[in-house]
Amino acid sequence: MIKGLQRDVEEVPLISLHGVWKVFDGGPVLKGIDFDINPGEIHALLGGNGSGKSTIVKILSGAYQTTAGKIEIEGNTANLSGPSDAHAQGIYMVPQEPHVFPNLSVLENLTIGLSGDPATNAREAARLAHDIGMNVDLALSAGHLTIANQQLVEIVRGLLREANVLVLDEPTSSLTSREVERLAEQMRALSDKGIGILFISHRLSEVLEFADRVSVLRDGNFVLSEPVANLNAEMLVEAMLPAEFNVPEETATPKTHKTTEQPVLEVINLSANVFHNISFEVYPGEILGISGVVGSGRTELAEAVYGIDTQVQDEIRICGVPVEKNSPRSSQQMGLAYVPEDRHKHGVFLSLAAAQNISASMISLPKAKYLGTKKEFSLARSFVERLRIKLASPQQTAGTLSGGNQQKLVLAKMLAPEPRVMILDEPTRGIDARARQDVYRIIRELTSKGVGVVVISSEVAEIAEIADRILIMTRGRLWPLPPQLDSVEQISAATMRAKPPNSSGVLTAEFAS
Amino acid sequence: MKQLLGQIIRSREFLVLVLLALMVLAVSTVNSAVLKPVTLINIINSSLFLMLIATGQMFVILTRGIDVSVGATAGLSAVVFGFALNAGIPLPIAMLTALLTGAAAGAVNAVGIVFGKIPPIIMTLGTLGIYRGLMRMLTGGSWIESIPQSIKSFAVTRFLFLPLMVWAMIGVVILVVVLMRRIKAARFFYAVGDNREGAYLLGIPVRSTEFMAYTLAGLFSGAAAIVFVGQIGFVPMQTGSGQELKAIAAVVLGGVSLMGGVGTVFSAVIGALFLTTVDSMMIFLKIPGSWNDAVAGAVLLIVVVSDYMIRRTVRARQLNARAKEIAISEQTTSNHQTTKVSP
Amino acid sequence: MLAVVLVVELGVLGTINPVFLNYQNLLFSTSDFVPVIIAAIGLTLVIMTGGIDISGVSVMGLSSIVLGLSFVAGAPIGFAVLIALGTGTAAGAFNGTVVARTDINPLVVTLAMLFFYSGVAAGLPTLLDVLGFKAYGAGGFEAYQYEGITGLPDSFIWLGNGMIGPVPMPLVLTILITIAASWLMLFTRFGRFLKLIGVNKDAAIYSGVPVGRTLVRVYAINGFTAAVAGLVLTAYFTSARSDLGSEALLNIITAVVLGGSSIYGGQGSVLGTFLAGLVLGYLRQGLLALGITSNIIPIIVGGLLISSVGFKILSGYLNEKRANQRAYSRERLTVNKSEG
The missing domain is CATH 1.10.287 (Helix Hairpins)
Incomplete structure (x- = not known):
């Protein structure tokens, strides 16, 4: 009785997780978290790569089941066994990439999968679409919608299912600034109606601007959950830093490279769809850090330099030699290697033996020879030792290794042709602390041998720790690090801002203090 | 209305239809006999079989599957239909039997693919052998003749100049179009083929949709069998042989994407009509019929390759436009910012 | 595993019908079905990359008719064989080029080419008539389309009916091709590229594997083996026909898949395809020997x-x-x- 009374007074969360665990492939991703979303609240969720954000999203949307713990919906224990189950209980997830069916009309996209009278549904959809400010002809095919409108389609789908919890998974990562502003208005309007919104973003300024409450996830635990009024950017960055990471007293003394030396990589005025006029150079023995969040154009830039995307206007020189026909093969032959961001999609051959993974690049070079099993194994063994890869034998299948060891396999694969310059895209994404230290050690070893290294990362702590020189990438442009920013927190804040600094490189006072 | 017209004109089905008309007109300059109504009707009449199995195939390909057993299914249904007629079963019930045979054969495919998770090409290639074997086993390898010739009267009867079967086909097309618009679940075929994962997350019953698609493919093959037997009055052993590949070619030609989610019943019908017309045109051009397949293959290749090139250009243009949009948006915001920050 | 299946199968068939298990019979009967194995070996390499080529069955007929026509047009038989093999290889390479250069599903590409090559094979004889070449027969070249081209020299017929020691030539050729393809797969960069592409095409591109070139080559090899299969059949039947192999698609793909290849790529073995082909072939022969009608096969x-x-x-x-x-x-x- 009393408990019930209290609840009425206290406001019952729309959904709450109690002591939720999730274990995957032998590793816990969520370690007994407590989490809730209140009515009318915009609750922002922050966390680095591999912190468990997306796992929470998938549990809320019914795509994953918890290993242990309890889910309560409006105070009642619930079980979310699938997406349709979550919908029935009022939870709708708007995925990062909206699932819009381009060949159906906008209206069909909105109402597909709904039960009930089609005419009523259509009326309701039209009303909601109008209310939320989606000014498009619903009869048109959805293939022509902008990304912003595709996201609205997803939101209206949720509203049509009478969702009172909307989960927005990085909704702003591919929107323009103006579209972000409109989305913020729409979120606010929805929360005014009592809908609870879980908002996930990489950009601190957006989080501070839009959210009512912010929770920060680190290594499967919440380290912070506060109303936004009590927070500032530096507090958030500090909370997100890896636990084992001690901010160095001074940022590692930058090695001064001899400018007289021939750069190992020169990029001059590179432009493509998502980045513009990019120029930078890398000197032998130096670690260049490029700090940028997802959607800043950093991966597209790296892939363009390496020769994956050939639709660019550019000049690239590797070790002083201009690149003529840009392809991964010719890049490697000229001494440039690239370790991709998406390990599973672009890096590792999961069903092949470790040794075959390691030799893959080396045998692809023009004029290379096939390695017999013996030579392949001895190559593999030398890298297993050098990179401390944990393997039963070189024949072990890559898919059975941990994430960190898979990443080391990819590193070994790209190191085998002995590159003069390497681009590493998020080299420590989703790997454990030990493996992370190993990767840093390998990078330092390389530079001591005169290899130039570019590390691209959204984790500023990582960049600050290992880079000799730092560039910031935001929205398709590359900026030198303004000299007055020397703490990890300040660099982070600059990287995670939605907008680039203005042309003079001066940052707004808010972060530079 | 204007929009709808624009959509029709830009559609692949329309393009193929225009090509078809141009081809007929071009041939008519050499041999004007082509344009006689009786010729055109004959072409349509002889494409009915392919139209039906292509329509069935369309459902499967919409869901991003493939069914190479449709020809064998049609053959098996034809045999069952022949036996039923010879046993003196009344025509409507015999037709129903043929349809059910087809649907059952399709459902068998569906069980293997949906529940057994066997890749569609493997499952249906296997049943292609099985259905064809069953067909020969039932008949002992010989043709079914002596079918009551009353069945043929159905095929030769005309109503308003057109054979009854052509009217029936028109009816089927209208029925499919109406049902595809009226039944909500019909949209699931598109959703599942377009984005299986997305459809699942939206709560769409992915498995039953796929099951339905293969069963429909079988059902339409059964219908094709009825047309076939009706038109020629006996069941040869080759019934439906090689037609599975033609059906795939027809739907792809008509604009159904093998990547799923794109296409209409018109794609299947127009694609089938095109392939059949190619065959007929060869006769009027006095080119030996042996070249038919070469022309059909070349047309299919040219259409899919140009489709690829168009898609690539459109995609590049879209990306470019989006990049410009972002660039402009950034330009204005950063100007805005500069004025605000530096007084 | 497949070797065991093969032994058991032969054992069972042999116990039921001892005549079947005579080694001469076993060797001789291979000639009926080894062309399927030859074509399946080329397809194994293609399926290794996650692709497929169903046009091989048409290439068999195309190479056969090209050989026959070249011969009656006056080319020495050795040269005719080269032309036929070249035609098959070029046909395959064309498929590979389209597959490598576009994102069109290989099944669609090779479906179109299946029609195209079989149409060309069927139409070629009449084309030669139109072009004014002179045929030695009364019906002109067109007659060859229906009757097939006979009168091929013994040196060629030997390929289909000759023996080396106790082993029939078709089986010798099949074993040679199996060895060559196994060597390619196991001991060359090319073979490894096939595997890398099949396991993860994107990762292969990022690793620097020359994906486009490898695809063109592997489809060309498939065209080549299909052509060899076509020629062996031609020699065996002593007649060059354009419709050879049109019924073989099911058998060829079954041999590849039964041999352990995954239709999704990255997994498979040439030896597996060879053994699976033998299992299928002997099964057929055995059942026929037992008096079971071919309808059930x-x-x-x-x-x-x-x-x-x-x-x-x-x-x-x-x-x-x-x-x-x-x-x-x-x-x-x-x-x-x-x-x-």
């Missing part, structure tokens, strides 16, 4: 195809489930410990 082949893949999928599913179960209970233990 496609049912058995289709059933084998489905059940072999179904079995593989089922066992993979069960293994995964077991592994997950183990990982779960292990984790559960550590979780409990850390909580307690």
Whole structure:
């Protein structure tokens, strides 16, 4: 009785997780978290790569089941066994990439999968679409919608299912600034109606601007959950830093490279769809850090330099030699290697033996020879030792290794042709602390041998720790690090801002203090 | 209305239809006999079989599957239909039997693919052998003749100049179009083929949709069998042989994407009509019929390759436009910012 | 595994019908079905990359008719063989070029080419008539389309009916091709590229594998083996025909899949295809010898195809489930410990 009374007074969360665990492939991703979303609240969720954000999203949307713990919906224990189950209980997830069916009309996209009278549904959809400010002809095919409108389609789908919890998974990562502003208005309007919104973003300024409450996830635990009024950017960055990471007293003394030396990589005025006029150079023995969040154009830039995307206007020189026909093969032959961001999609051959993974690049070079099993194994063994890869034998299948060891396999694969310059895209994404230290050690070893290294990362702590020189990438442009920013927190804040600094490189006072 | 017209004109089905008309007109300059109504009707009449199995195939390909057993299914249904007629079963019930045979054969495919998770090409290639074997086993390898010739009267009867079967086909097309618009679940075929994962997350019953698609493919093959037997009055052993590949070619030609989610019943019908017309045109051009397949293959290749090139250009243009949009948006915001920050 | 199946199969068939298990009979009867194996070996390499080429069955007929026409047009038989093999290889290379340069599903590309090559094969004789070449027969070249081209020299017929020691030539050729393809697959960069592309095409591109060139070459090889299969059949039947092989698609794909290749690429072996081809071929011969009508054979082949893949999928599913179960209970233990 009393408990019930209290609840009425206290406001019952729309959904709450109690002591939720999730274990995957032998590793816990969520370690007994407590989490809730209140009515009318915009609750922002922050966390680095591999912190468990997306796992929470998938549990809320019914795509994953918890290993242990309890889910309560409006105070009642619930079980979310699938997406349709979550919908029935009022939870709708708007995925990062909206699932819009381009060949159906906008209206069909909105109402597909709904039960009930089609005419009523259509009326309701039209009303909601109008209310939320989606000014498009619903009869048109959805293939022509902008990304912003595709996201609205997803939101209206949720509203049509009478969702009172909307989960927005990085909704702003591919929107323009103006579209972000409109989305913020729409979120606010929805929360005014009592809908609870879980908002996930990489950009601190957006989080501070839009959210009512912010929770920060680190290594499967919440380290912070506060109303936004009590927070500032530096507090958030500090909370997100890896636990084992001690901010160095001074940022590692930058090695001064001899400018007289021939750069190992020169990029001059590179432009493509998502980045513009990019120029930078890398000197032998130096670690260049490029700090940028997802959607800043950093991966597209790296892939363009390496020769994956050939639709660019550019000049690239590797070790002083201009690149003529840009392809991964010719890049490697000229001494440039690239370790991709998406390990599973672009890096590792999961069903092949470790040794075959390691030799893959080396045998692809023009004029290379096939390695017999013996030579392949001895190559593999030398890298297993050098990179401390944990393997039963070189024949072990890559898919059975941990994430960190898979990443080391990819590193070994790209190191085998002995590159003069390497681009590493998020080299420590989703790997454990030990493996992370190993990767840093390998990078330092390389530079001591005169290899130039570019590390691209959204984790500023990582960049600050290992880079000799730092560039910031935001929205398709590359900026030198303004000299007055020397703490990890300040660099982070600059990287995670939605907008680039203005042309003079001066940052707004808010972060530079 | 204007929009709808624009959509029709830009559609692949329309393009193929225009090509078809141009081809007929071009041939008519050499041999004007082509344009006689009786010729055109004959072409349509002889494409009915392919139209039906292509329509069935369309459902499967919409869901991003493939069914190479449709020809064998049609053959098996034809045999069952022949036996039923010879046993003196009344025509409507015999037709129903043929349809059910087809649907059952399709459902068998569906069980293997949906529940057994066997890749569609493997499952249906296997049943292609099985259905064809069953067909020969039932008949002992010989043709079914002596079918009551009353069945043929159905095929030769005309109503308003057109054979009854052509009217029936028109009816089927209208029925499919109406049902595809009226039944909500019909949209699931598109959703599942377009984005299986997305459809699942939206709560769409992915498995039953796929099951339905293969069963429909079988059902339409059964219908094709009825047309076939009706038109020629006996069941040869080759019934439906090689037609599975033609059906795939027809739907792809008509604009159904093998990547799923794109296409209409018109794609299947127009694609089938095109392939059949190619065959007929060869006769009027006095080119030996042996070249038919070469022309059909070349047309299919040219259409899919140009489709690829168009898609690539459109995609590049879209990306470019989006990049410009972002660039402009950034330009204005950063100007805005500069004025605000530096007084 | 397949070798065991083969031995058991021969044992069973032999016990029922001892005449069947005579080594001469066993060797001789291979000539009926080894062309399927030859074509299947080329396809194995293509399927290794995650692609497929169904046009091989048409290339068989195309190479056969090209050989026959070249010969009657006056080319020496050796040269005619070269032209036929060249035609097959070029046909395959064309498929590969389209597959490598576009994102069109290989099934669609090779479906179009299946029609195209078979149409060309059927039409070529009449084309030669139109172009004014002179045929030695009365019906002109067109007659060849229906009758096939006979009168091929003995040196060529030997390929289909000759013997080396006790071993018939078609089997000798099949074994040679099996060895060559196995060598390619196991001991060359090319073979490794096929595997890398099949396991993860994107990762292969990022690793610098020359994906486009490799695809063109592997489809060309498939065209070549299809042409060889076509020529062996031509020699065996002593007649060059354009419609050779049109019924072989089911058998060829079944041999590849039964031989352990995954239709999704990255997995498979040439030796497996060879053994699976023998298993299928002897099964057919054995059943015929037992007096079972040939009508049932496609049912058995289709059933084998489905059940072999179904079995593989089922066992993979069960293994995964077991592994997950183990990982779960292990984790559960550590979780409990850390909580307690």
